[in-house]
Amino acid sequence: MLRLLAGLITCSVLLLLPNAAQADALSRPSYALSARLDPEAGVLYGRARIRWPNRSRAPVRELYFHLYANAFEHEQTLFMREGGRRLRNQRLTRRGGIALRALELIGADRRTDLLPHAERELWPGDRTQLRVALPAPLAPGAALELAIEFELSLPSLLARMGRAGDFFMLGQWYPKLAKHEPDGRWVSFPYHGMGEFYADFADHTLELVVPREYAIAAPGTLQDAHERPDGTRVERYALADALDVAWAAYPGFRRERARAGAVELEAFAPPGNTALARAQLALLREGLARLGQRLGPYPYGRLVLVLPPGSAGGAAGMEYPGLIVGATASWHSDVSERAFSLHDLTTTHELAHQWFPLLIASNELAAPMLDEGLSQWLGLDLLRERQRGRASALAQLAGLPFDAFELMRAGFMTGQDVPSSLLPAWRYRARELGPAVYARPALALETLRRTYGEARLWRALGRYARDQRHAHPRLEQLLAAFDSEFYSGFGRELLVPLLEGRTANTRLARTPGTCPTAVSADRSGVALPSELASSSAGGARRVERWPTTASKLDARCDPERLGAAIDEQRSNLLDAERGDDQLRLSARAPQPPWLPRLFLWAQLLLGLVGA
Amino acid sequence: MTVRSSLRRAAPALLAVHALRVLWSLLLLGPLYRDLARALDRSVFRATPSPGDAALAVEVVARSGPQLLPFAFVWLGTYVLLGPWLQQLLLSALWGASLRSAAREAIGRYPAALAVRVLAALIFALTASGAVLALQRALAWMPAGAALELAARLLCALALLGCALALVTAHDLAQAAVAHGNGTLAGVQNALALCSRAAVARNSLSLTAAAALALLAELTSRVPLALPYATGPALVLVVQQALLFAALVVRAAWLSHTLTRLGPVRPPPRS
Numbered sequence: 001m002l003r004l005l006a007g008l009i010t011c012s013v014l015l016l017l018p019n020a021a022q023a024d025a026l027s028r029p030s031y032a033l034s035a036r037l038d039p040e041a042g043v044l045y046g047r048a049r050i051r052w053p054n055r056s057r058a059p060v061r062e063l064y065f066h067l068y069a070n071a072f073e074h075e076q077t078l079f080m081r082e083g084g085r086r087l088r089n090q091r092l093t094r095r096g097g098i099a100l101r102a103l104e105l106i107g108a109d110r111r112t113d114l115l116p117h118a119e120r121e122l123w124p125g126d127r128t129q130l131r132v133a134l135p136a137p138l139a140p141g142a143a144l145e146l147a148i149e150f151e152l153s154l155p156s157l158l159a160r161m162g163r164a165g166d167f168f169m170l171g172q173w174y175p176k177l178a179k180h181e182p183d184g185r186w187v188s189f190p191y192h193g194m195g196e197f198y199a200d201f202a203d204h205t206l207e208l209v210v211p212r213e214y215a216i217a218a219p220g221t222l223q224d225a226h227e228r229p230d231g232t233r234v235e236r237y238a239l240a241d242a243l244d245v246a247w248a249a250y251p252g253f254r255r256e257r258a259r260a261g262a263v264e265l266e267a268f269a270p271p272g273n274t275a276l277a278r279a280q281l282a283l284l285r286e287g288l289a290r291l292g293q294r295l296g297p298y299p300y301g302r303l304v305l306v307l308p309p310g311s312a313g314g315a316a317g318m319e320y321p322g323l324i325v326g327a328t329a330s331w332h333s334d335v336s337e338r339a340f341s342l343h344d345l346t347t348t349h350e351l352a353h354q355w356f357p358l359l360i361a362s363n364e365l366a367a368p369m370l371d372e373g374l375s376q377w378l379g380l381d382l383l384r385e386r387q388r389g390r391a392s393a394l395a396q397l398a399g400l401p402f403d404a405f406e407l408m409r410a411g412f413m414t415g416q417d418v419p420s421s422l423l424p425a426w427r428y429r430a431r432e433l434g435p436a437v438y439a440r441p442a443l444a445l446e447t448l449r450r451t452y453g454e455a456r457l458w459r460a461l462g463r464y465a466r467d468q469r470h471a472h473p474r475l476e477q478l479l480a481a482f483d484s485e486f487y488s489g490f491g492r493e494l495l496v497p498l499l500e501g502r503t504a505n506t507r508l509a510r511t512p513g514t515c516p517t518a519v520s521a522d523r524s525g526v527a528l529p530s531e532l533a534s535s536s537a538g539g540a541r542r543v544e545r546w547p548t549t550a551s552k553l554d555a556r557c558d559p560e561r562l563g564a565a566i567d568e569q570r571s572n573l574l575d576a577e578r579g580d581d582q583l584r585l586s587a588r589a590p591q592p593p594w595l596p597r598l599f600l601w602a603q604l605l606l607g608l609v610g611a
Numbered sequence: 612m613t614v615r616s617s618l619r620r621a622a623p624a625l626l627a628v629h630a631l632r633v634l635w636s637l638l639l640l641g642p643l644y645r646d647l648a649r650a651l652d653r654s655v656f657r658a659t660p661s662p663g664d665a666a667l668a669v670e671v672v673a674r675s676g677p678q679l680l681p682f683a684f685v686w687l688g689t690y691v692l693l694g695p696w697l698q699q700l701l702l703s704a705l706w707g708a709s710l711r712s713a714a715r716e717a718i719g720r721y722p723a724a725l726a727v728r729v730l731a732a733l734i735f736a737l738t739a740s741g742a743v744l745a746l747q748r749a750l751a752w753m754p755a756g757a758a759l760e761l762a763a764r765l766l767c768a769l770a771l772l773g774c775a776l777a778l779v780t781a782h783d784l785a786q787a788a789v790a791h792g793n794g795t796l797a798g799v800q801n802a803l804a805l806c807s808r809a810a811v812a813r814n815s816l817s818l819t820a821a822a823a824l825a826l827l828a829e830l831t832s833r834v835p836l837a838l839p840y841a842t843g844p845a846l847v848l849v850v851q852q853a854l855l856f857a858a859l860v861v862r863a864a865w866l867s868h869t870l871t872r873l874g875p876v877r878p879p880p881r882s
Contacts, residue, residue, distance in 0.1 A: 229810035272750025602636035610694035
């Protein structure tokens with residue numbers, strides 16, 4: 001009887017599973033988007049059919065849309081005022097924006113035009129949001145359908161939107177509903193540039209029409225592609241359970257394909273970059289395997305990499321679900337797999353974004369560190385793993401084993417007044433974003449990796465990623481994952497102070513007294529476990545552990561001691577002054593022979609430019 | 612006048628040019644070296660460069676670099692402007708002039724020498740731009756393929772290298788003609804007349820030999836030496852300077868050869 005009961009339950013579960021998946025898909029919003037690109041006019045004509053269920057506990061009386069393309073409407077939009085006028089050395093030379101031609105609520109028997117009562121300027125001078133009232137409240141659990149027609153006038157390429165010659169990048173190109181929270185609140189914000197993805201996961205279908213000679217780089221599964229007698233080409237894609245959808249079109253694109261397990265990889269690069277595209281695909285393959293294993297599998301069946309042409313710098317370096325925009329590729333782009341190039345840095349960083357925030361969908365505007373900081377560390381860690389045992393081009397040239405994190409630390413430590421890494425995005429000035437949101441969190445994570453071990457850090461990040469997959473976490477959830485892996489309170493005691501800007505300083509000095517080889521170490525700020533190493537004549541070394549509970553550590557008089565060093569392995573990347581972590585006690589200690597190389601290079605340079 | 616005898620006569624000038632390079636490299640990097648030395652004064656190193664060395668170097672460069680960079684550019688710019696004068700000084704010395712009179716003559720010929728150099732730089736910039744444009748066109752036109760694209764890039768780089776070698780040879784010959792008493796235009800005309808394939812080949816040989824010596828000098832600082840604090844870098848420095856001076860002598864030998872192409876007798880300097 002029990003067996004029969006168990007069998008019945010198993011059968012019921014198996015029968016229910018597909019229905020549960022279908023129900024999940026039905027409960028998600030869906031966007032059926034179609035667009036026709038007119039490159040001559042620089043205009044995109046689009047339609048959207050949106051099905052939106054109210055999954056909150058409260059009735060919905062109004063809808064909020066993001067019309068982020070309007071950030072490029074004029075010089076006084078919030079995005080432009082916040083520094084968008086000049087972004088990554090790109091300037092807005094041609095304005096653009098999105099105009100809604102129709103916005104209708106589709107009822108059982110009639111369509112209601114919602115546009116006449118729409119509020120278009122929710123922020124003074126900025127029309128990147130739109131609010132419309134519904135004729136009747138939408139009850140929890142009920143769904144509505146909208147039909148939208150829009151015309152997108154394409155600006156000069158800036159912040160992944162617009163055109164550069166015959167290259168087109170379409171990011172944030174369609175009317176998109178803001179994030180609706182379970183308590184019934186809308187979380188909507190104007191386009192700041194630093195936050196654009198916070199939204200509900202949705203299913204997307206895309207129908208793109210372009211002139212025949214254009215190649216389309218779009219994410220998702222290709223469902224249909226054909227040419228029309230009017231000289232255009234149509235491609236249809238489907239992308240399920242994603243925060244957003246973006247695409248690019250360019251007649252010069254050359255494609256390269258590869259596979260990473262079940263994931264199809266496709267690179268679109270300008271002519272002459274086959275080797276670069278292949279190298280980037282190999283990097284993606286390795287990255288998907290490493291990140292997928294540690295953070296949970298990549299969620300889509302296809303990943304597209306776009307390498308924009310040299311003239312399209314405004315498109316470079318961005319992530320979208322299922323699509324990465326790498327660094328620009330040109331005639332001089334590096335074709336060496338061994339090089340520690342800008343392409344590798346960009347591609348690995350954007351790949352990490354496929355998890356943070358595109359899958360673990362934190363609010364980038366409220367907590368940019370949760371996506372940029374984590375992705376920065378993950379990207380550099382991927383490169384480190386790839387280059388393990390191989391010297392980078394820079395390291396080979398200099399003859400010194402450079403480390404990407406050390407280079408980043410050097411840049412970070414020379415910056416002044418870097419604010420906390422835990423502020424919302426709009427609180428940062430443009431020059432503060434890099435050090436506060438990207439560099440410090442990556443340095444903090446790398447410090448934890450070097451101090452507590454790689455496996456532990458990965459387990460904490462993996463737990464966070466798996467627990468918050470397809471969710472919208474905040475800092476608390478990240479700290480909870482660290483607490484569970486390290487110890488209760490670890491996040492608040494150690495990670496938060498480091499992210500807020502406290503340093504973990506250590507200092508080594510001769511102990512006052514008669515013995516010249518007695519040294520003492522002391523610390524200030526955040527305490528990290530460390531060690532004191534002493535080197536003696538004949539190459540002998542002695543290492544003493546320095547636990548966090550002790551603020552001072554003394555090494556007694558030893559006439560054989562040539563030198564001493566705290567944190568010899570350079571684990572602590574957030575020590576404000578590392579110069580005082582070592583002490584040479586004897587002239588018999590060796591000096592590096594690489595120092596004269598500086599003069600050699602200078603003389604060679606002078607010989608080249610002078611005589 | 613043999614190359615060997617003219618080199619012997621020009622020894623003081625060669626030493627002066629080398630000393631000037633050393634002085635300028637001190638001006639360029641002295642402040643950075645000082646900051647590095649301060650950091651090194653506390654540090655413990657091993658004979659083989661370690662990640663700690665790299666981290667320290669990066670940190671010192673990052674802290675000091677932004678303040679020192681403008682001065683470095685000024686010194687570099689000054690040396691660039693000084694270049695034509697130094698080359699005329701060497702050429703005059705190779706003709707047999709004393710260091711003092713060679714310096715005086717070089718001042719008199721400076722405008723023409725500078726004009727020749729600017730012209731050469733402009734021609735190179737134009738050639739390089741043309742090569743890049745041609746490469747871009749070729750890459751867009753040819754079918755995709757890693758090997759094919761690499762071949763196109765290599766071909767372009769080789770063509771540019773060939774042009775650069777011919778240009779450097781013509782430039783050196785023009786400078787020699789200026790040292791011979793020609794003006795800018797006559798110097799360039801002379802150089803074009805003398806710039807044969809054999810001349811380019813000889814110059815390439817000289818450049819290769821000088822580059823090999825420079826590379827050897829560079830490699831000396833990569834050899835791990837477990838030497839005491841005071842003697843390690845000093846020894847490397849001495850070996851490097853000797854090799855760099857040898858490279859300068861090799862280049863001077865080529866310049867001496869350019870002079871012999873212009874004729875055995877030098878016209879008297881114009882008053």
